[in-house]
Amino acid sequence: MTTEEAGRAFGDMPADEFRKHGHAMVEWIARFMEHSERLPVLARVAPGDILHALPESAPEAAEAFEAIIADFDRILMPGMTHWNHPGFMAYFSITASAPGVLADFVASALNQQAMLWRTSPSATELEAVVMGWLRRLIGLPDAFEGVIYDTASISSLHAIAAAREAAVPQVRTRGLAGRADVPRLRVYCSDQAHSSIEKGVILAGLGQEGLRKIPSDAEYRMRTDALRAAIAEDRASGMRPIAVVATVGTTSTTSVDPVAAIADLCEAEGLWLHVDSAYAGVAAMLPEHAHILAGADRADSLVVNPHKWLFTPFDLSAFFCRRMDVVRQAFSLVPDYLTTPDAARNLMDTGIQLGRRFRSLKLWMILRYFGAEGVRARLRYHIDLAQRFAGWVDADPDFERLAPAPFSVVCFRARPAGRERTEEELARLNEAILKRVNDSGEIFISHTVLRGRFTLRVAIGNLQTTDRHVRRAWELVREALEAESA
Numbered sequence: 001m002t003t004e005e006a007g008r009a010f011g012d013m014p015a016d017e018f019r020k021h022g023h024a025m026v027e028w029i030a031r032f033m034e035h036s037e038r039l040p041v042l043a044r045v046a047p048g049d050i051l052h053a054l055p056e057s058a059p060e061a062a063e064a065f066e067a068i069i070a071d072f073d074r075i076l077m078p079g080m081t082h083w084n085h086p087g088f089m090a091y092f093s094i095t096a097s098a099p100g101v102l103a104d105f106v107a108s109a110l111n112q113q114a115m116l117w118r119t120s121p122s123a124t125e126l127e128a129v130v131m132g133w134l135r136r137l138i139g140l141p142d143a144f145e146g147v148i149y150d151t152a153s154i155s156s157l158h159a160i161a162a163a164r165e166a167a168v169p170q171v172r173t174r175g176l177a178g179r180a181d182v183p184r185l186r187v188y189c190s191d192q193a194h195s196s197i198e199k200g201v202i203l204a205g206l207g208q209e210g211l212r213k214i215p216s217d218a219e220y221r222m223r224t225d226a227l228r229a230a231i232a233e234d235r236a237s238g239m240r241p242i243a244v245v246a247t248v249g250t251t252s253t254t255s256v257d258p259v260a261a262i263a264d265l266c267e268a269e270g271l272w273l274h275v276d277s278a279y280a281g282v283a284a285m286l287p288e289h290a291h292i293l294a295g296a297d298r299a300d301s302l303v304v305n306p307h308k309w310l311f312t313p314f315d316l317s318a319f320f321c322r323r324m325d326v327v328r329q330a331f332s333l334v335p336d337y338l339t340t341p342d343a344a345r346n347l348m349d350t351g352i353q354l355g356r357r358f359r360s361l362k363l364w365m366i367l368r369y370f371g372a373e374g375v376r377a378r379l380r381y382h383i384d385l386a387q388r389f390a391g392w393v394d395a396d397p398d399f400e401r402l403a404p405a406p407f408s409v410v411c412f413r414a415r416p417a418g419r420e421r422t423e424e425e426l427a428r429l430n431e432a433i434l435k436r437v438n439d440s441g442e443i444f445i446s447h448t449v450l451r452g453r454f455t456l457r458v459a460i461g462n463l464q465t466t467d468r469h470v471r472r473a474w475e476l477v478r479e480a481l482e483a484e485s486a
C-alpha cells in the first residue's frame with residue numbers, strides 16, 4: 001500500500017456512506033420525534049440488563065454501520081427513559097426541540113472548540129450575542145456578562161468560587177488551609193436549595209459546615225429574618241460570611257425566595273449574592289411573572305438553564321455575572337502555548353474548563369425558530385396546564401396540595417377523606433400510587449419529601465405535552481388510588 005492509499009484506507013467514513021446513513025438517521029429521528037408517545041416513558045429494564053447484553057471488549061474488526069444501528073435499536077433503545085416523551089412529568093420536564101437537535105447535529109460536525117477567540121471566532125461571539133438576548137428576555141441589566149457552562153451545578157460552583165475570590169485576599173495563591181489570617185467562611189442558602197450548592201461549597205474548600213441552611217417559611221421561601229440572625233450570629237462567633245444563594249424556583253416545590261429583601265441584606269453585609277433560577281428563571285420572560293427576578297438586578301451572579309425549560313437539548317446552562325472580572329481573576333491562567341495577539345475575549349478565561357462545545361448555536365437557532373413570542377406562549381401553556389392539574393387536586397376531597405404551584409410543577413398527595421391515617425400509612429399509599437402510575441408506561445412522575453410528608457410531584461414542560469396527557473396523568477393517579485383502596 002502506498003502512503004497515499006493508506007491515507008484513504010485509514011480515513012473517516014466515506015462521504016457517500018455518511019450521506020446514506022445520515023439520511024437514514026434523520027428519518028429515524030423524525031419518526032422517533034413524531035411517535036415518541038408509543039414507547040414506554042420509563043425504561044423497563046433491570047440494573048445490569050444493558051451492561052450484560054454488550055461485549056466486554058471493543059471489536060477488533062471494523063463493523064458495518066447497519067450492524068451497529070441494529071444493536072442500538074435492539075439493545076439500547078429499550079434501556080431509554082424518554083425525557084422527550086409528552087408523558088414525562090418527573091423531576092423537571094424538558095424538551096430537546098427539533099431546531100436544537102438540528103443545531104447539535106451541525107455543531108458536532110463543525111467540532112468548534114472555543115477556548116480562544118481564534119479557535120472559533122463565531123462560537124465565541126455568538127455566545128456573547130445569545131447570552132445578551134437571553135439576558136434581555138429575562139430582564140437582567142446589561143451590566144451582567146454571560147458565559148455558557150454545561151450545568152447549573154457548574155455555574156453555581158463558579159459563583160461560589162468567585163465569592164471566595166472576592167472575600168479572601170490571595171486565596172488564589174495561598175489557598176485556605178493552614179492560614180491563621182482566614183477565619184471559617186460561611187455561605188447561606190435555604191433548606192430548600194439544590195444539592196449543587198452544597199457540592200460547590202465542598203469543592204471550594206469550605207466544608208459542609210461552611211454552608212448554613214436557613215429555614216424556609218410555610219411556602220418554602222427562605223426566611224429573611226432567620227438569614228439576618230444567622231449572619232449576625234456567625235459574625236459574633238468569629239466566622240466570615242461570604243455569600244448567599246437565593247433560589248428562584250426551588251427543586252422540590254418551585255418556591256421563590258424573596259430576592260429583593262435578600263439583596264438588601266447582602267448589600268448591607270457586603271456578601272456575594274448568587275441567584276439559582278435554573279428552572280424558573282425563564283418564566284421572567286412573561287410580564288406577569290417578571291416579578292420573580294425583582295431584586296436580581298442587584299445580584300452578583302445568576303444561573304438559568306435553557307436545558308430545563310427553554311427547549312434546549314441537554315446541556316446548556318447560562319451563567320450571568322455582574323463581576324465577571326472576579327471570575328477571571330479566579331480562573332484565568334494562560335500557559336505559554338495559549339497566548340495570542342488577538343484583542344478579544346477568550347472563553348477559557350471565565351471558567352475551570354479549557355475546552356468547550358459550541359452550545360450557543362442551539363440556543364440561537366431555538367430563539368430564532370420559536371421567537372420570543374412563541375417561547376412565551378409555550379411557557380404560558382405549560383403553566384396553564386399545571387394550574388388545571390392543581391385545580392383538579394384542590395377540588396378532590398381525596399387529595400390535598402402540599403405547596404403553592406407558582407409555575408408548572410404541582411406537589412400533592414392522596415389523603416382519602418373519611419378515615420384518619422398515620423403519616424407512615426399515607427407515605428406507603430402515595431408510594432404505591434407513584435409505582436402504579438409509573439408502571440403504566442404512559443406517564444412518569446416523581447416524588448419529594450416536604451416537612452416529612454411523602455409528596456407526589458407532577459412537572460409540565462415538554463413541548464409535546466398537551467391537555468390530553470395532563471388529564472391522563474390525573475386519571476392514572478385517581479385510578480391508582482381506587483386500586484389501592486379496593
Ligand SMILES: *Cc1c(COP(=O)(O)O)cnc(C)c1O
Nearest residue numbers: 151152153194196251276278279
Ligand atoms: C435542576 C436544578 C439544578 C441542577 O441543574 P444541573 O444543570 O443539572 O446541574 C440546580 N438548581 C436548581 C434550582 C435546579 O432546579
